[in-house]
Amino acid sequence: MSGATWAQAPTAPLAIKPDAPDRYIVVPGDTLWGISQRYTDSPWRWPDLWNMNKDQIRNPHLIYPGYVLILDRERGQLTIAQPGTPSTSARDGEPAGTDGSAQTPPASTPATTPAPTPTATAPSGDPSLVKLSPHLRAESLARQGIPSIPANLIEPFLTRPLVIEPDGLDKAPTIVATQTDRVIISAGNSAYVRGIGSSKEETWFVYRRGRALVDPDTNQTLGYEATYLGTAQVTRPGDPATITLTSAVQEVGAGDKLIAASRPQAINYAPHAPGTKINGRIMSIYGGGRVGEAGPQSIVTVNRGRADGLEVGHVLALYTRGGIVSDVTKQKGAEDAKIQLPDERAGLAFVFRVFDRISYALVMHITRPVSPLDVVQTP
Numbered sequence: 001m002s003g004a005t006w007a008q009a010p011t012a013p014l015a016i017k018p019d020a021p022d023r024y025i026v027v028p029g030d031t032l033w034g035i036s037q038r039y040t041d042s043p044w045r046w047p048d049l050w051n052m053n054k055d056q057i058r059n060p061h062l063i064y065p066g067y068v069l070i071l072d073r074e075r076g077q078l079t080i081a082q083p084g085t086p087s088t089s090a091r092d093g094e095p096a097g098t099d100g101s102a103q104t105p106p107a108s109t110p111a112t113t114p115a116p117t118p119t120a121t122a123p124s125g126d127p128s129l130v131k132l133s134p135h136l137r138a139e140s141l142a143r144q145g146i147p148s149i150p151a152n153l154i155e156p157f158l159t160r161p162l163v164i165e166p167d168g169l170d171k172a173p174t175i176v177a178t179q180t181d182r183v184i185i186s187a188g189n190s191a192y193v194r195g196i197g198s199s200k201e202e203t204w205f206v207y208r209r210g211r212a213l214v215d216p217d218t219n220q221t222l223g224y225e226a227t228y229l230g231t232a233q234v235t236r237p238g239d240p241a242t243i244t245l246t247s248a249v250q251e252v253g254a255g256d257k258l259i260a261a262s263r264p265q266a267i268n269y270a271p272h273a274p275g276t277k278i279n280g281r282i283m284s285i286y287g288g289g290r291v292g293e294a295g296p297q298s299i300v301t302v303n304r305g306r307a308d309g310l311e312v313g314h315v316l317a318l319y320t321r322g323g324i325v326s327d328v329t330k331q332k333g334a335e336d337a338k339i340q341l342p343d344e345r346a347g348l349a350f351v352f353r354v355f356d357r358i359s360y361a362l363v364m365h366i367t368r369p370v371s372p373l374d375v376v377q378t379p
Contacts, residue, residue, distance in 0.1 A: 014040060014048045014076045024069045032063070032148045033271055033350065033364060039071065039078065043364070044315030044348065044379055046270045051077055063146050148269060148313065153297055154352050154362055163223040163355045169209055171195070173258040176240055184251040187230065192240040193258060203261040204243065206230045206252055213358060215303045216281045216373050222303065222357045225284075229256060269313025271350060278316065278378045280304035282370060283358075293369035297362065300349060302376050305357040314351040316361060317379040318370045319343040346370050348379065 020039040036043035063069075068081040173195035178185050185191055196204075210225035230248035234241055245252060285292050286299035294300050304310050322341030330337040347366030351359050363370070 014042070014045055016040060016071070016073060016076050020071060021069075022071050022073075024071075026063055026065050026067045026069065026146060028065045028146075030063075030065070030146045031150060032146065035063070035069070035146075036271060037365075042379070044271045044273050047272050049076070049078055050270075065146070148271060149350050149352065149362055149364065150297075154299070157299065157353055157360060162226055162353060162360060163213065163358050164207075164209060164226045165223055166221065168224075169207065169226075169257045169259075172207075173204070173241075175206075175243075175252070175254050175256045175258070177254060184253045185245060185248075186251065187245050187248045190235070190242055190244050191232075191252070191254075193243050194240045196234065196237070196241045196258070197239065199260065201260040202234050204232045204234070204258040205261050206232055206245070206248075206256055207259055208256050213283055213301060213303075215357075216283060217303065223355070226259075231261065232258065269311070271315050272313055274309060274311075274314045274316075274378050276309040276378070278304055278308065278310065278314075278376065280308070280316075280376045282318075282372050282374050282376060284372055286360075293371050294363050294366075295369055296364075296366050300361050300363060300370070302349075302351075302359045302361055303357070304376070305355050305359050307356050310351055310354050310359050312352060312354055315364075315379055316349050316351065316376040317345060318347040318349055318363070318366070319375040319377060320346045320368060320370055321374055343375050344368070346374070349376065 016039055024035070024038065026035070032046060033043050036046045036049060039049060063080065070079050070081050071077075072079065173193050175191045176194050177192045179190040179192075182189065206229040207226045208229060210227035212221045213223050213225060214220070215222050227250070229250045229252050231246050232243040233246050235244050236242035243258075280303050282294070283301045283303050285294045286301070302310075302316070320343065322343050324338050324340055326332075327337050327339050346368045347363060347370065349361035349363045351361045353360040361376075
């Protein structure tokens, strides 16, 4: 598939797919990205599809299961019809929709359902009868708003630190001894920690410093990967404090560090292109390091971050680097015998975690595998 098939310029009119449904009912498991792909080959142009402003991009959860999406083909935009109006057959076998007028409720708008409430007496005056009058009962749907991308693929990366500065763990609480002088411990074992002090945190993540993240363009170390080892619970405060490992994915021992557990960061941003020209490289592939290839739903580390203008929700185009080949029509050893091939468009990735000079992105669409040192750009 050529890049031109699904790479519209941001300034070009948004092209709607010919087979896009006129009406679509949102169901549990849908994502903003998945819905966008139903309507356009440029899913990062979700804001254009909804005529969003900058603030709405950062809080796009206007869509909940049960909502009906109405496509205005002439304008190339979607609107939302409130559920509950008479349904009609949807186009091309898509879920049924409604004929109600399209409305776009605010993100915090609750669903309303009729609920009976009795009055004191019926119209006849018979005290044994009551009149049931409908009223509106508000039920929050905030917890049901569909996510930008599949949450299960990135959830572990939202609660745990991924990047640390070269000295980022130096002052963190440290395991100084293990119970019964074990060299290594696993889930269910206890250990002693110095440095927790007066912290009221009860749950901690256990880490050690991982491999260096080196910028392939400058050869500068931007940070280190934080290697997650497990989760611990404080069972006795003090200095040293006593902890018990509640889970472990690797062996834990003296010298390993603790970081207070944090709550997941909600990914609420709509898919959108960076507002500035981004040109960076893939540094590593999660689980594959500096070698291997990334396919669909792989997580890649990029050598661009907040300082370069990246933010959560940005979509980057992936390119495989063009190699250098010999021109068979030229004499061997000639100055112009070597040809630099162009980079080839390979896919799209959604940025979900941003640090100062490093970002993590989930590969959402791909036509050919990408590898470390391949290129990321503004789509």
